[in-house]
Amino acid sequence: MRKATLIAVLGLVALAVAQDQDFSKVQIKVTKVSGDIYMLQGAGGNIAASVGEDGIVIVDDQYAPLADKIAAALKGIGATDKPVRFVINTHYHGDHTGGNAPFASGGSTVIAQDNVRKRLATGGKAGIPKTMERDQPAAPKAGLPIITFENDVTVHLNGEDIRALHFPAGHTDGDAIVFFPKANVVHMGDDFVTYGYPFIDVIAGGSVQGIIAACDKVASQLANDVTVIPGHGQLATLSEVREYSAMLKETSAAVQAAINQGKTVDQMKKEKILAQWDAKYGKGSITPDLFIDTLYNSLTNNKNAPFVKHN
Numbered sequence: 001m002r003k004a005t006l007i008a009v010l011g012l013v014a015l016a017v018a019q020d021q022d023f024s025k026v027q028i029k030v031t032k033v034s035g036d037i038y039m040l041q042g043a044g045g046n047i048a049a050s051v052g053e054d055g056i057v058i059v060d061d062q063y064a065p066l067a068d069k070i071a072a073a074l075k076g077i078g079a080t081d082k083p084v085r086f087v088i089n090t091h092y093h094g095d096h097t098g099g100n101a102p103f104a105s106g107g108s109t110v111i112a113q114d115n116v117r118k119r120l121a122t123g124g125k126a127g128i129p130k131t132m133e134r135d136q137p138a139a140p141k142a143g144l145p146i147i148t149f150e151n152d153v154t155v156h157l158n159g160e161d162i163r164a165l166h167f168p169a170g171h172t173d174g175d176a177i178v179f180f181p182k183a184n185v186v187h188m189g190d191d192f193v194t195y196g197y198p199f200i201d202v203i204a205g206g207s208v209q210g211i212i213a214a215c216d217k218v219a220s221q222l223a224n225d226v227t228v229i230p231g232h233g234q235l236a237t238l239s240e241v242r243e244y245s246a247m248l249k250e251t252s253a254a255v256q257a258a259i260n261q262g263k264t265v266d267q268m269k270k271e272k273i274l275a276q277w278d279a280k281y282g283k284g285s286i287t288p289d290l291f292i293d294t295l296y297n298s299l300t301n302n303k304n305a306p307f308v309k310h311n
């Protein structure tokens with residue numbers, strides 16, 4: 001796989017991406033979602049923002065070089081002069097946490113699940129074993145979350161009870177899905193994306209089973225008319241989350257059946273066992289062959305030891 005493609009697929013290392021991309025050309029698009037909740041898109045993961053009289057809470061912060069543009073876009077919402085008081089990370093990847101340090105230096109408090117801080121502090125390996133691995137450098141101290149939680153945390157601001165709930169072993173082992181109950185909005189992080197087959201960081205404790213569990217639990221708890229902010233892509237509905245979960249179950253079953261038959265990963269790829277799903281989900285950065293690798297590693301629990309220190 002070409003280096004540029006690998007970087008684009010993983011979205012893991014903010015510095016590596018910054019070296020390959022001219023962030024001066026990135027524009028921040030702001031979309032009103034519901035009530036006081038907005039979605040910001042630029043480069044990297046989608047940002048959710050609660051903007052009100054108590055200040056601003058954002059979920060994820062993309063890359064460090066975009067922090068000023070993101071801050072400017074936030075100030076343009078209702079001409080607010082309120083500060084970004086809190087940043088909530090959905091997981092540790094650099095396209096979602098790269099802006100932690102600049103926002104923290106501006107007075108924001110960064111909040112994340114315990115494993116997010118551990119992985120940001122130590123660095124280590126990330127990706128799909130043997131197929132798509134890379135080093136994840138440790139984050140600067142200024143970019144580490146100041147408040148961490150094991151299961152959940154709630155920020156009471158702008159009339160919202162903004163709740164971040166840990167879903168283990170999904171996209172990574174530190175995933176948080178963030179709920180805005182008053183506005184009837186949920187930010188799913190990279191447990192739900194709309195670009196096709198998902199990237200699952202198996203080495204960092206992710207698994208297809210965990211993502212399925214997260215999607216199914218969210219779908220069972222929320223109203224059918226909830227607005228879903230995906231980790232990447234456009235606003236979605238709960239029916240799309242259910243369809244995505246069904247795809248993951250079906251593709252997992254196809255790979256598990258092949259495993260039970262004693263087939264190798266190469267045989268699965270040659271037989272194109274995911275062909276019936278490829279037309280809809282196989283056109284993104286995670287190719288059908290990469291997704292077979294992901295499913296195989298996830299189903300066989302084939303991953304490296306966690307928190308491998310980056311040299």
